[in-house]
Amino acid sequence: MATGNHSIVTEFILLGLPAQPHIQASLFVLFLGVYLLTFTGNLLMILVIRTDSQLHAPMYFFLSHLSFLDLCLTSVIVPKMLDNLLSQRKSISVEGCLTQVFFIFSTAGIEAFLLSVMAYDRYAAICHPLLYGQMMTRQLCGGLVWASWGLGFLDALINTLMAWNLDFCEAHVMPHFSCELPSLFSLSCSDVSANFAVLLGSTLLHALGTFLLVFFSYTRIVSTILSISSTTGRSKAFSTCSSHLTTVILFYGSGSLRYLIPTLSSPMELVFSIQYSVVTPLVNPFVYSLKNKEVKAALNRMLKKVCNFK
Numbered sequence: 001m002a003t004g005n006h007s008i009v010t011e012f013i014l015l016g017l018p019a020q021p022h023i024q025a026s027l028f029v030l031f032l033g034v035y036l037l038t039f040t041g042n043l044l045m046i047l048v049i050r051t052d053s054q055l056h057a058p059m060y061f062f063l064s065h066l067s068f069l070d071l072c073l074t075s076v077i078v079p080k081m082l083d084n085l086l087s088q089r090k091s092i093s094v095e096g097c098l099t100q101v102f103f104i105f106s107t108a109g110i111e112a113f114l115l116s117v118m119a120y121d122r123y124a125a126i127c128h129p130l131l132y133g134q135m136m137t138r139q140l141c142g143g144l145v146w147a148s149w150g151l152g153f154l155d156a157l158i159n160t161l162m163a164w165n166l167d168f169c170e171a172h173v174m175p176h177f178s179c180e181l182p183s184l185f186s187l188s189c190s191d192v193s194a195n196f197a198v199l200l201g202s203t204l205l206h207a208l209g210t211f212l213l214v215f216f217s218y219t220r221i222v223s224t225i226l227s228i229s230s231t232t233g234r235s236k237a238f239s240t241c242s243s244h245l246t247t248v249i250l251f252y253g254s255g256s257l258r259y260l261i262p263t264l265s266s267p268m269e270l271v272f273s274i275q276y277s278v279v280t281p282l283v284n285p286f287v288y289s290l291k292n293k294e295v296k297a298a299l300n301r302m303l304k305k306v307c308n309f310k
Contacts, residue, residue, distance in 0.1 A: 009168040010093060010094060011091045012094065012168075012173070013090055013091050014090045014174050014179075015090060027085055028082060028086060031078055031081060031082060031085070031278070034078070038071070039071060041284075041285035042281065043067075044285070044299075045063065045064070045288065046067050046071075048295065049063060049067075050064065052301065054297075058141045059121055061145075062118045062141070063118075063288060065145055065148075066115075066247075069111045070111075070280070073107040076104055076107065081178065084177070098160060100179040101179050102156050104179070104180055105155070105159060105160065105180075106155070106156035106157075108276065108277070109152035109206055110149050110151075110152030112252075113148035114145070115214060115244070115247065115251060116217075117144045117145070119217035119248070120213065121141075122241040123221055126221050126224055127221065158198065158202065159198060159199055162194070163181060166190045167189050168187055169189035178273065180273065211252055214248055221241060243292060
């Protein structure tokens, strides 16, 4: 990391959450509860999909990866947030901060790719039901998932390596609860124009590119659903993609704004960051389990097995 004529900064202070002790105690209990629910819900979703043979279909294969990504995203952010809520000095090393930047950026990026893949899966299932098995082969599903992981990690690596060479000077207080790339730019005394351009470009290609895939898939899906003559048929077809559509709205609505508009005021930054990194991973398993009859049936079978085992 270049230092120039500035003093070397070895850590950042995270002051995004209220400093009053009684508020911090309440937030600690709240976020601990949210984290435990998120961890339990997503882990249970993964176990059910992996162990129940009736859920060994492309949609649930993608859903298991989505649950794993939600586990990773919330685990990168919330434990450090909980630690800072109990600490007097709410600090994180520069290396630890950049490491957190990489994992937040990569997991969120992989999830964006995966949501577009899941949209294509719903398009194939609703618009081409007779060819679905030929279109969504096991090899294709595996290739799409690994491509999502590879592209997400590559995008994060490029942006993080560029941030690693920034010079951070005396201003090292970050009005945030975690390290995210846009928040680092205001703390650097280096020229961040190249970093900002790369971040904006990768976000436009990454977020808008995957969103366009989702948009075009759902354009065809809606057109197909509206062409179904029976109300029951339309309702059944829409129910197969309503959970995914809910997840897309929650994730893209907050995550994209956080990175496309990095100069947001601090309160709005916190709201959008909490939405896509804490709330969405909590909501996703409940959305998919409560709105999906097959998942609910698999959960009931799993609970019966556990009860019988006892």
